[in-house]
Amino acid sequence: MNSLKDWLSRKSFSRIIFLVDDNSSTHCLPIIKNDIQNYYGQIIIPHGENSKNLKTAETIWKQLLEMEADRNALLINLGGGMITDIGGFCAATYKRGISFINIPTTLLAMVDAAIGNKTGINIGHYKNQVGLFAKPDQILIDPIFLKTLPERELVAGFAEVLKYGLISNYEFWKDLKDSNPKDIADWQSIIDTCVIMKKDIVKADPKEKGIRKILNYGHTFGHALESYSLENDAKPLLHGEAVAIGMVAEAWLSYEKTGLSAHELDEISTSIQTIFKIEKVKRPDLDMVYEYMLKDKKNKDNEVRFVLLKKVGEPVYDIKCSYEEMTRAYDYYQSTIVNTK
């Protein structure tokens, strides 16, 4: 955090304002607030993906106005991916853009949401349909915040960690596929590896015209399941949990269509079953999920496009799959649940 203190000491923001949710306000703000001299106040929103909407964005903008934040204000987004996504969106559009920094406090946000310059909110239950690319002035990643996380959040975030192995680094995957996230001591090196991989990919394709799409492995099914669950379940799937399921279904599609070996397919589904225990998850029919898949931003000409694997570490993108193939992929994921019982 010293680097942040140094950076702030060289700047002269007219206001420094924290955006937090009720969780990060309680557990994370006390860890950091003494390091930030003279911050003006905080905007607190309810935690959870269901807050990532236009109504909350309006609340944030209005509170910025009430706090008389001008164009020289700084917003510090302190929280998980919901906070960095909506906070980045609100900062980048408040008075046509003020400075913001991201301090991710969940594993998911540290390895994914807080880096890569994507901001956004959901429209209804369609994920990230409104947003823009906007670069934070700083990103501070400190594993100290992982100690504040409930176990479920930590495990869910591990899905994105595994994804980096699957899409670009077989060794990283092999080292982690049998891990229990709760037992990991050295988070710093794991997070650093993920951040470097993501930054390299984003640098090569900032606006997701091509190669950046590989970061969406597991996310075509994942986003749709997450959206469905947000709308229908009393205790909705977390993003990482939905992505974990998506990675199994999309591994099957990879086996069917792009040459992933049966051995690697089995390795992926076994690892994910063991870590995520997805038998606990509700299983909607595919056609209830399919309408959400049609809203995926990667789609083109109204066809659902996937990132698939030729083998672990070798992704391909923009692969069209038929409804029938998706049905079988979804059946496969369901069959892996039965197998673990």
Add this chain to the structure above:
Amino acid sequence: MNSLKDWLSRKSFSRIIFLVDDNSSTHCLPIIKNDIQNYYGQIIIPHGENSKNLKTAETIWKQLLEMEADRNALLINLGGGMITDIGGFCAATYKRGISFINIPTTLLAMVDAAIGNKTGINIGHYKNQVGLFAKPDQILIDPIFLKTLPERELVAGFAEVLKYGLISNYEFWKDLKDSNPKDIADWQSIIDTCVIMKKDIVKADPKEKGIRKILNYGHTFGHALESYSLENDAKPLLHGEAVAIGMVAEAWLSYEKTGLSAHELDEISTSIQTIFKIEKVKRPDLDMVYEYMLKDKKNKDNEVRFVLLKKVGEPVYDIKCSYEEMTRAYDYYQSTIVNTK
């Protein structure tokens, strides 16, 4: 419009969708729609500045989703400044940004709103508090649409035309200051001159860190009066009308603080009185307007900053004025009304 047809014929958008208001839908869409092959549909919103809000933006985003517009869709903003401002904002944030083009149909939008890459919406009655800089793929300016305008709209737009003379071209001001907008035949050359001036200024300072601020001459008072009027008047001031009043008040401040001659002050107030007949306008107390001025995006450290004139064609910006000075400027504007009776 042939240039637009040519451009479109070289592109392959997945959907072409018009954004219009009830006025431009009736009067302007018929003029142009035959030139746009295979457009998919239109989104119609109510006309007027009161539509430029988050609720309307949500409607636009949802209709884009319903029309299954993907990242390769094109939004054509056909209308006045309200349409180009909100349409640009919605396009630039839909799925993190789709292509859009502006076809301004009012004088105001042709010389100002549709060019310069500003997009935005109002929050409550605070103008343009949410938005971003986003570049349209094309801007088509055709004076044919001026024939569809009510006289009041045409006259109001003329305030922005006069502004260009005041801030950067004495000859242009001198040629136009005694004009009656209703009698002008050659709009093309006037609009071209304004567009070139604006483009030059925007090019020198795209994000309004410095010189671009001169475009806001008349707008510190103007925006505040417009906001006040939107909230309080049954028939609110148009943007251009509010800016016309603002240019008189800010000419007085220029006379007091930055050396504008008494002769030029008189010339400005007489011209604007004659053209805009502002005696018809309601006159709120300054303290009712002042709170809106405090939200101006040009402000810094909670002080109201103005663009003032050293003489016609020579602006200076970031000039702090005291509440007492603003009061006297406002009194001066009111005195010019009395003088014309």
